Amino acid sequence: MSDKRDNFLLAMLLAPALLVFCAFFLLPIGRLALAAGTGPDGLSAYAAILTNPRYRESLIATVLLSAGVTLATLVLCAVCGLFLERNRFPGRAVLIGIMTLPLSFPGVVVGFLVIMLAGRQGLIGDLTQALSGSKLVFAYSMAGLFLGYLYFSIPRVILTVMASAGKLDRRLEEAARSLGASTFAVTRDVILPGLLPALLSSGAICFATSMGAFGTAFTLATNIDVLPMVIYTEFTLHANIAMAAALSLILGLITWAVLALARTAAGSSVAAAG
Template sequence: MKNNNYPRLFVLFFPMALVFTVFFIVPMVKLAIVGASGEDGIQAYLSLLTTPRHFESMVSTILLSLAATLAALVLSTVSGLFLVRNRFPGREALISILTFPLAFPGVVVGFMVIMLAGRQGLVGDITSSLGMDKVVFAYSSFGLFIGYLYFSIPRVILTIMAAAEKLDLSLEEAARCLGASNWRVVRDVILPALKPGLISSGAICFATSMGAFGTAFTLATNIDVLPMTIYTEFTLNANIAGAASLSIVLGVITWIALFIARSLSGNTTAAAG
């Protein structure tokens, strides 16, 4: 029997396919062609391994992104569980404050880090008033880490809170009745239940940090990260092919991380009711 749903499905699918082709496939193909059009040809895609500056930039970007992701997962998991399981005055206002950074562009986040730990920042003023050397870390790897962490926490905490609300508390009670300590309950019951949310939100944090340009542009004075390296190659060195090839490689690294995370989270069943 002929399926009469095919025309309807085509009508629904065509706009999405058109937008995806025009705004993603075509630009990516063009970018890939430009990346291989320089003097090095297709070898330009290996510059991350053959050019020391590009390699160091890639390593710095990956390490910073991983560090910010792991820190955001830890902080957001603890905070998210606390906020879901406790009701107190000002709770909704606190949740709004924790998620408010989603409204800020990267440049604003970088500027806030400068106000905190720049040359005229709060941390430096406090350490100077205590008779210590002025502490300035806004323009270092740690300052960039703080910026990445700042905009990563909201992306994780919302996912963790949504997952925590679905946890089956009877499983925790059963584990405690069987003699499990609080740590065993967390390790064997709560974390496995939150695992899909942790993996998916962590992947988003990693991908966002890998491609964060505004914050890096504001803070990366003493450190190169891939978005800044791409910007430098494109604007200062007029190396359009090099910038394009680095962009493709950055996209591939991020896509691999998202694909692995999707595969892991898709094969995990949460212990929730």
């Protein structure tokens, strides 16, 4: 009787979570798959992602952009996060606050910031006009989108890196230095392996956020075909719901695969370090 009662209580506790999982995950994903497969092109809508040049190029551009943003963010935040965690100086709290400020900005605001910086009337354009006589404008290109994605990705990574850096055992570094290891060797063999789980997990989140970011792309995408914008135009301008659903599923599957791979790799890194 006790086992039956325990099983019943466990089932009752799991029921709300299962209900939420079905309502907010399984049903929407199932509806997307159904919409993509029952369109006028049937299951060939998925093949069109690879055969249609526009869809294929937008998918490749989105993956490459997200990977580039992730790599740049990890390098920048690994250096800055380690420095900020290990050094105390006047204005440190203000600097950390400034670097984490983009967390409070929606994507549209980030897009406007990029326009104010590198748009036709932006600061960079005015400076280059004064210095060279020609105005540099890149806000509405892939470079502008890269800058915007990098800006809102930094807070998501640097806080994780700082928290992980604070838990590193400094005695391991001191032992390596006492054995004659150089600063580069200590960084490569001691510090980076200790930060690796945090870098993998935060990098995966950065990649996933960049893959699905819409507000910044919507603000800047004058001549940019990234996957969220293609999905938006297929759904709103062309009423091609099946293609929009297929593209959404592919975007979600790529993001899920990267998150799952990072989770596995981060777990393996922790186990290897232990």
